[in-house]
Amino acid sequence: FVAKQHSERTINTRLNSNSNGESDFSTPDMGDVGFVLLAGGTGSRMKAGMPKQYLPLRGVPVLHHSLDLFLEKLVDHCKSNNKGTSSPPENVVLVMDPLYQPEYQSIVDRYPGRLEFANPGVERQGSVENGLNKLVEMSKGKCQFVAIHDSARPLVTIEEICNVVVDAKEHGAAVLGVPCKATIKESEDGSFVARTIPRSKLWEVHTPQVIKIETLLKGFKKVAAENLEVTDDVSVVEALGEPVKLTRGEYTNLKITTPEDMDVAEAILEDRKSKPVNMLA
Numbered sequence: 001f002v003a004k005q006h007s008e009r010t011i012n013t014r015l016n017s018n019s020n021g022e023s024d025f026s027t028p029d030m031g032d033v034g035f036v037l038l039a040g041g042t043g044s045r046m047k048a049g050m051p052k053q054y055l056p057l058r059g060v061p062v063l064h065h066s067l068d069l070f071l072e073k074l075v076d077h078c079k080s081n082n083k084g085t086s087s088p089p090e091n092v093v094l095v096m097d098p099l100y101q102p103e104y105q106s107i108v109d110r111y112p113g114r115l116e117f118a119n120p121g122v123e124r125q126g127s128v129e130n131g132l133n134k135l136v137e138m139s140k141g142k143c144q145f146v147a148i149h150d151s152a153r154p155l156v157t158i159e160e161i162c163n164v165v166v167d168a169k170e171h172g173a174a175v176l177g178v179p180c181k182a183t184i185k186e187s188e189d190g191s192f193v194a195r196t197i198p199r200s201k202l203w204e205v206h207t208p209q210v211i212k213i214e215t216l217l218k219g220f221k222k223v224a225a226e227n228l229e230v231t232d233d234v235s236v237v238e239a240l241g242e243p244v245k246l247t248r249g250e251y252t253n254l255k256i257t258t259p260e261d262m263d264v265a266e267a268i269l270e271d272r273k274s275k276p277v278n279m280l281a
């Protein structure tokens, strides 16, 4: 009996639902949230001959996991939760190198008005700007918030997405993250330690990063005018001096960067026994 109870609890924790099959977290209205999926990178650290977002993970390219989540699983989740009070997301922009776009045209055609391409910029911020402009255009101003996600983070969960959207709606901007486990040292020259940053203050941030569109547009202007270097999206909000909520995420939301990350991601998906991504195969 104890073993049965334990295994039921484990399963329910994994699925994040109670015994009635309802989720244990709140599902926000996603009707005014658009998704920008960044898949324009070259993945040079992977040394795989092709960008990491196209490498096979559980039989489908890495980026399909996020596409499937935003276009199918999250939509199903919103429809089946909160008794119809959470409308599903309607707009997804896929930022992708024009070289690869023809290969993905048939997938885009399967979601008319819901999925569109944007071209990458030179840096991350350029790609985000292009994706955001496309989102504003395709949603005809309906989207108030943008959720920016790295296609190299295929393990993000519906619960994490719901939590970060809830926080962004309350605070204007929110980012998924986890407290740092390692001690982080700073170096000026890459050879010697300059200082150690108190670990209790450090968070490793992930994506999606969810931001009010109006704020992000304002932030882009400041970043361009002051030539600021930003490596993530909420930095733009920080530059404006506006608050960014840290939403506690999962350590499993890793960014596939080097070859061993693929093995870890495969193992996590195997452990979750997650539903296969077959609609895009």
Ligand SMILES: C[C@](O)(CO)[C@H](O)COP(=O)(O)O
Pocket: 124, 150, 204, 205, 206, 207, 231, 232, 233, 255
């Ligand atoms: C946004 C990010 O995932 C936060 O950890 C990270 O900064 C992205 O870096 P990338 O070099 O644009 O992949």
